[in-house]
Amino acid sequence: MIPDCDGAAITVAGLHKHFGRVYALRGIDLEVRQGEFFGLLGPNGAGKSTLINILAGLTRADAGRAAICGYDVRADYRQARRALGVVPQEVVFDPFFTVREVLALQAGYFGLKGAANRAWREELLTTLMLADKGDANMRTLSGGMKRRVLIAQALVHRPRVVILDEPTAGVDVELRASLWAFVRRLHAEGHTIVLTTHYLEEAEVLCDRIAIMRDGRIAALDSKEALLRRAVHKTLSVTTREPVAELPAPLQAKLHRRTGNTLEFVLQQGTDSIPEVLEALRLAGHVVIDIATEQASLEHVFLELTQRTA
C-alpha cells in the first residue's frame, strides 16, 4: 500500500492565474482527500489544465496557495513533486531513447536507483503491456503505447497522488478499458487519483467526488450522488397508438421532441410528475402503448452547470 500523506492529498486556496488579459483561474478553493478518486470536469478553457499545471509546478500562480500532501508546490517543491505523478494530456516523448531508458532516467531524476526500483519499472512495463517493447525506441511505438509509457513515467517514483489529464483522449475502446482497470488498481492500492476527462460517463462510473469548473471557478463540488440529485430535468418518452395531432395545453411547454407516435417530454425534477402527464394524455383521448424514462446523468448536470449563464 501507498503511505499516507500528512494532511489532504491536494489543497488549493484562493488560486488566481491570468495570461495577459485572459483570466484562467479566478479564486479556486479545493481539497482532495487522501485515497479519493476525484473528477475534475469542465468545458475547454474552464481552467482545468492551468490548475493541474500549477499543482505540478509547470505554471506559477499569481496568487493563492497549492499543496500536495501538505507540501507547498513552490516552497517545498521537491517533496510536493515526489508526492505527485502527472500523466500529461498530450502524447510527448523523447525520440532519443528506448522505453526502458526513459523509465530509468525518469526514476533517476527522482534520485531512485537500485534493484527495487528496477523491479517496479519492470512491473509497470508488464502491467501496461509494454514488456516486449522495453528496448524499442520511443519513435517506433504506436500512439496507444506512447500513452502507456506516459503513465509508466508518471508512476515510476510511486507517487501518492496521481493526476490523469484526459488519459483516454483518442484511445481505442480496448485500451481504455485496460487503462481504467489499471487506474482502479492504483486507487485500490491507496493512490489518490484525480481525473480530468471529456468522457463524462467515465467520471460518473469511476469518481467518488467531482468538481465542475467553469470560467476559472469551481461551479460545483460534491459527491457524485449529490451532483446527480442536482439535476433539474429528466426525460419521459411516451408512445401513443395514434399520432397526437393536438397536445393538451399543459403538456405543450414540456414537449421537447416529436418522432412519429413518440413524444419526448422534459420534466422538472420534483415538480412535474409522470402520472400527471399520462393522465393528461388519457383525458385527451390518447392511448399510451409504451413509456420510457431517462434519469439524469452526469452529462445532464454538467451541461446544466456549464451552460447556465454566469
Add this chain to the structure above:
Amino acid sequence: MNGFSALFYKEILRFYKVSFQTVAAPVVTALLYLLVFAGTFKGRADVLPGVSYVAFLVPGLMMMSMIQNAFANSSSSLIQSKVTGNLIFILLSPLSALEFFAAFVAAAVVRAFAVAVCVYLAVLPFVAVPVRHPLFLLFFGIFGSAALGALGVIAGVWAERFDQLAGFQNFVVVPLSFLSGVFYSLRDLPPIWRDLSRANPLLYMIDGFRYGFFGSADVAPWFSLAVTGGFFLAVSLLALTLVGRGYRLRN
C-alpha cells in the same frame, strides 16, 4: 543516482547516440579548416616565437570546436525538448535549478572535450603540438566550454523556435568564435580591429588555451584566466536566474 547525475547521464547519452553528428562531424570540420589554412599559409613566418603556423592553428581550432559544440549541446537539447514537449518530464521532477543547470553545462563540457581530444589525436601524427602548461589547458578547456554551455542554456531557455536558436548561433556564437584569434595572432591585426577583438571574451579562452600548449600567447595568461572565469560566472549567474525563475519554462 541523484537527480543531477541522471540528467547529466541523459544528456551524455543523447549526444552519444548521435555521435556521428555531434562528435565526428565537428572533428572533420576542424580538420578541413586545418587542411585548407595550413595549405594556404604554409610558408608563413612563425606567429608565436618558435611555433609554426600549422601548430599555431591546432589549439585555436580545438578551442573553437569546443566552444561551438558546448553551446550546441545544451542549446539544441533544450530547444528540442521544449518544441517536442518532453521537457515536461524534467520539469515535473524534483530537480533544483542548480542541478538542472549543472547537468546541462557538465554534459556540454564532456562533448566539447570529446571533440577536442579527437581533433588533437587526429592531427598528432602530422603536427607536433607540445603541452607546456596542462593545468592552464585544463582550466581554459573546462571553463571556456562551460561558459558556452551556460550560454547555450540561456539561448535554449530563451528560444521558442528553432530559427531563433539558429539566429543566436549564427549571428552571435559563430562570428565571435571566428573572430577570436583562431586563425591569426592579435599582433597581426590593425589597431582598431585589435581593440575590438579585445572586447570578445572568446578571444581570451582561445589565447589562454593556446598558452597551455606553447607557453606563449598574445595576452597575459592570468588576465585571460580572469576574463574566462569572470565570463563563466556572469553567464552562469544569468542562466541560473532564468532557470530559477522558470523563464519560458514554467509558464
